[in-house]
Amino acid sequence: xxxxxxxxxxxxxxxxxxxxxxxxxxxxxxxxxxxxxxxxxxxxxxxxxxxxxxxxxxxxxxxxxxxxxxxxxxxxxxxxxxxxxxxxxxxxxxxxxxxxxxxxxxxxxxxxxxxxxxxxxxxxxxxxxxxxxxxxxxxxxxxxxxxxxxxxxxxxxxxxxxxxxxxxxxxxxxxxxxxxxxxxxxxxxxxxxxxxxxxxxxxxxxxxxxxxxxxxxxxxxxxxxxxxxxxxxxxxxxxxxxxxxxxxxxxxxxxxxxxxxxxxxxxxxxxxxxxxxxxxxxxxxxxxxxxxxxxxxxxxxxxxxxxxxxxxxxxxxxxxxxxxxxxxxxxxxxxxxxxxxxxxxxxxxxxxxxxxxxxxxxxxxxxxxxxxxxxxxxxxxxxxxxxxxxxxxxxxxxxxxxxxxxxxxxxxxxxxxxxxxxxxxxxxxxxxxxxxxxxxxxxxxxxxxxxxxxxxxxxxxxxxxxxxxxxxxxxxxxxxxxxxxxxxxxxxxxxxxxxx
Amino acid sequence: xxxxxxxxxxxxxxxxxxxxxxxxxxxxxxxxxxxxxxxxxxxxxxxxxxxxxxxxxxxxxxxxxxxxxxxxxxxxxxxxxxxxxxxxxxxxxxx
Numbered sequence: 001x002x003x004x005x006x007x008x009x010x011x012x013x014x015x016x017x018x019x020x021x022x023x024x025x026x027x028x029x030x031x032x033x034x035x036x037x038x039x040x041x042x043x044x045x046x047x048x049x050x051x052x053x054x055x056x057x058x059x060x061x062x063x064x065x066x067x068x069x070x071x072x073x074x075x076x077x078x079x080x081x082x083x084x085x086x087x088x089x090x091x092x093x094x095x096x097x098x099x100x101x102x103x104x105x106x107x108x109x110x111x112x113x114x115x116x117x118x119x120x121x122x123x124x125x126x127x128x129x130x131x132x133x134x135x136x137x138x139x140x141x142x143x144x145x146x147x148x149x150x151x152x153x154x155x156x157x158x159x160x161x162x163x164x165x166x167x168x169x170x171x172x173x174x175x176x177x178x179x180x181x182x183x184x185x186x187x188x189x190x191x192x193x194x195x196x197x198x199x200x201x202x203x204x205x206x207x208x209x210x211x212x213x214x215x216x217x218x219x220x221x222x223x224x225x226x227x228x229x230x231x232x233x234x235x236x237x238x239x240x241x242x243x244x245x246x247x248x249x250x251x252x253x254x255x256x257x258x259x260x261x262x263x264x265x266x267x268x269x270x271x272x273x274x275x276x277x278x279x280x281x282x283x284x285x286x287x288x289x290x291x292x293x294x295x296x297x298x299x300x301x302x303x304x305x306x307x308x309x310x311x312x313x314x315x316x317x318x319x320x321x322x323x324x325x326x327x328x329x330x331x332x333x334x335x336x337x338x339x340x341x342x343x344x345x346x347x348x349x350x351x352x353x354x355x356x357x358x359x360x361x362x363x364x365x366x367x368x369x370x371x372x373x374x375x376x377x378x379x380x381x382x383x384x385x386x387x388x389x390x391x392x393x394x395x396x397x398x399x400x401x402x403x404x405x406x407x408x409x410x411x412x413x414x415x416x417x418x419x420x421x422x423x424x425x426x427x428x429x430x431x432x433x434x435x436x437x438x439x440x441x442x443x444x445x446x447x448x449x450x451x452x453x454x455x456x457x458x459x460x461x462x463x464x465x466x467x468x469x470x471x472x473x474x475x476x477x478x479x480x481x482x483x484x485x486x487x488x489x490x491x492x493x494x495x496x497x498x499x500x
Numbered sequence: 501x502x503x504x505x506x507x508x509x510x511x512x513x514x515x516x517x518x519x520x521x522x523x524x525x526x527x528x529x530x531x532x533x534x535x536x537x538x539x540x541x542x543x544x545x546x547x548x549x550x551x552x553x554x555x556x557x558x559x560x561x562x563x564x565x566x567x568x569x570x571x572x573x574x575x576x577x578x579x580x581x582x583x584x585x586x587x588x589x590x591x592x593x594x595x
Binding site for chain 1: 510511514515516553554556558559560561562563564565566567568569570571572573575576577582584585586587588589590591592593
């Protein structure tokens with residue numbers, strides 16, 4: 001397997017530079033309550049209403065770990081083939097900032113809950129196997145999120161909302177295995193897909209439930225790793241790619257003009273499309289970690305891990321392979337239908353309406369990716385909100401499969417289904433859209449068409465074979481599009497005889 | 501292991517503790533004394549001893565994922581010197 005993008009290079013004055021990228025993705029764990037307190041995690045509440053005295057770091061408060069956060073981190077680890085550490089522990093990461101009343105973040109530095117794993121990515125979404133690459137995951141650990149600062153509400157003060165403070169995060173740390181902005185985007189996209197399949201994170205980047213710290217360094221091809229910079233809290237796929245492009249070019253410029261790259265924390269400014277040094281974080285790597293004395297080590301039983309494993313759904317890679325190999329879908333359809341879990345669930349509900357899913361899988365996949373996606377796109381709806389259910393779609397496709405209606409009429413019926421919510425059979429019946437396959441009726445129409453176009457019949461028989469389409473069109477028109485096109489073709493060929 | 505005056509000042513700064521020059525001068529030997537005592541511990545060979553992480557023979561207790569707390573904003577911001585509109589107000593911190 002090769003990846004064309006591995007040749008991504010920065011053209012400097014001294015030659016070509018290679019870019020090395022590692023990502024630390026912070027994914028908010030989907031839970032009702034926070035990591036160490038019973039306050040709610042729901043997004044969008046009034047400021048400071050979802051804060052317990054533990055989250056506000058009042059003296060004497062003790063953290064108690066939420067079991068669901070542990071379970072979701074383990075399930076996520078298992079989903080990326082990672083080592084699960086039966087012994088892990090929480091550490092205090094000390095720093096002062098207004099969004100962190102404790103003065104430290106409870107995290108896991110020395111003994112993370114999940115060790116090394118891997119994620120398969122692809123640059124060609126239409127044919128993932130053709131351009132695949134494995135990206136290593138170094139670790140996943142559990143930690144607390146900080147609160148939120150608002151700077152534009154008051155002339156001299158910043159406002160602090162601690163609703164997010166103490167919400168559980170997984171930090172998923174990749175190996176420095178990516179070498180282009182596109183690879184980084186493909187990695188985040190795939191990671192997001194896996195998290196959503198697992199159900200451990202909703203992957204909503206706009207609401208901040210998934211954000212990345214982007215580590216970038218440059219080197220001459222074959223050289224040792226260069227010094228890296230870390231750009232914090234980048235919250236969209238596009239920004240991640242912009243950060244890499246900007247940082248790589250900036251680093252090359254610095255080095256080529258005789259300077260050195262300083263290992264530092266930077267901030268991305270999307271308006272100016274640039275990264276800036278965060279001077280306030282000069283001591284950022286001096287966190288004076290130590291084991292949190294409020295929390296005993298976390299020890300996992302085999303049964304617990306086994307249950308986590310058993311609770312995993314079929315994951316995107318397995319599902320895609322099955323769609324291709326068992327259901328016989330094209331690589332493209334298999335990839336498109338499995339990228340989002342909701343799409344796959346919808347598709348499978350459609351297949352469940354039959355005992356022989358292989359028979360309808362391909363036509364259903366084609367219909368879903370063109371007709372349904374097209375309609376949902378126009379309406380601005382996600383597939384879960386589709387006005388047509390998988391069972392209704394199966395009814396429609398069944399009518400095409402048994403020849404009751406043509407593919408063309410099916411489009412018309414689908415539109416009526418979207419508008420009225422009626423079933424396909426009912427619409428076909430009421431609007432009289434049933435396809436005519438009766439040869440006698442069609443032969444009669446063909447005879448009329450030929451009688452009305454004797455000159456064209458003569459031309460056709462004289463060798464102008466392109467006129468065949470004209471006769472098909474006229475016949476279909478006379479029958480309001482309801483004739484079975486296959487039958488029309490056969491009968492016309494027979495009646496007109498050979499061209500020339 | 502020992503610390504010098506620069507290190508003492510840096511740690512003080514990271515911990516947001518104001519330390520005068522004179523105090524820093526006094527802290528250097530004091531801290532080095534403590535470090536010296538702790539260092540004596542490394543004379544004991546404990547390479548075959550499991551590190552003790554807690555003095556109580558207990559397992560970490562876990563909580564069910566249920567919302568049992570919150571909606572106590574007045575209590576949360578009761579001590580805040582500059583609370584406004586339900587937020588804590590702090591001196592402007594902006595990058």
